[in-house]
Amino acid sequence: MCGTRRVDRPWSPHDAVHSLVGMANGVITCPACGARNRVPVSASGSPRCAKCHVDLPWLVDAGDADFDAAIDTRRLVLVDLWAPWCGPCRMVSPIVEKLSAEFADSLKVVKVNVDDSPRTAQRYSATSIPMLLFLRDGGLVDTVVGAQPEHVLRSRIEGLRA
Numbered sequence: 001m002c003g004t005r006r007v008d009r010p011w012s013p014h015d016a017v018h019s020l021v022g023m024a025n026g027v028i029t030c031p032a033c034g035a036r037n038r039v040p041v042s043a044s045g046s047p048r049c050a051k052c053h054v055d056l057p058w059l060v061d062a063g064d065a066d067f068d069a070a071i072d073t074r075r076l077v078l079v080d081l082w083a084p085w086c087g088p089c090r091m092v093s094p095i096v097e098k099l100s101a102e103f104a105d106s107l108k109v110v111k112v113n114v115d116d117s118p119r120t121a122q123r124y125s126a127t128s129i130p131m132l133l134f135l136r137d138g139g140l141v142d143t144v145v146g147a148q149p150e151h152v153l154r155s156r157i158e159g160l161r162a
């Protein structure tokens with residue numbers, strides 16, 4: 001990760017700096033107009049709808065290989081450490097997705113399957129999941145362990161995104 005700060009500007013597909021190979025779900029439907037937009041794991045700006053230009057929810061899947069690129073953004077990053085066998089993770093997942101839409105202008109959500117990404121799980125000592133990490137400029141600023149209600153997570157984001 002380089003240490004340079006980037007200036008937020010409208011995002012275009014040409015900004016994608018990393019390959020989308022392996023990204024099965026890199027498509028987000030615009031909440032305003034319904035257009036389907038391809039959203040990369042990492043980009044130098046913020047994703048906006050190609051058709052109507054509203055901010056798109058920025059929610060990506062990342063793993064050990066592209067985690068550093070995924071968190072390299074000026075936005076507040078919410079990392080959702082989850083696994084397919086984890087019941088409480090399935091409760092947290094729709095809340096996180098809803099919040100990514102609610103804070104489409106200021107939040108990036110990075111979902112990491114800890115079974116597939118042991119190095120990232122180890123890096124943050126994720127011995128219990130679901131675990132949510134809040135990162136700013138690549139540094140950990142808050143951690144939430146266990147399934148928490150929507151209003152608790154929303155107020156964390158509101159307190160941290162400024």
Ligand SMILES: [Zn+2]
Nearest residue numbers: 030033049052
């Ligand atoms: Zn749109």
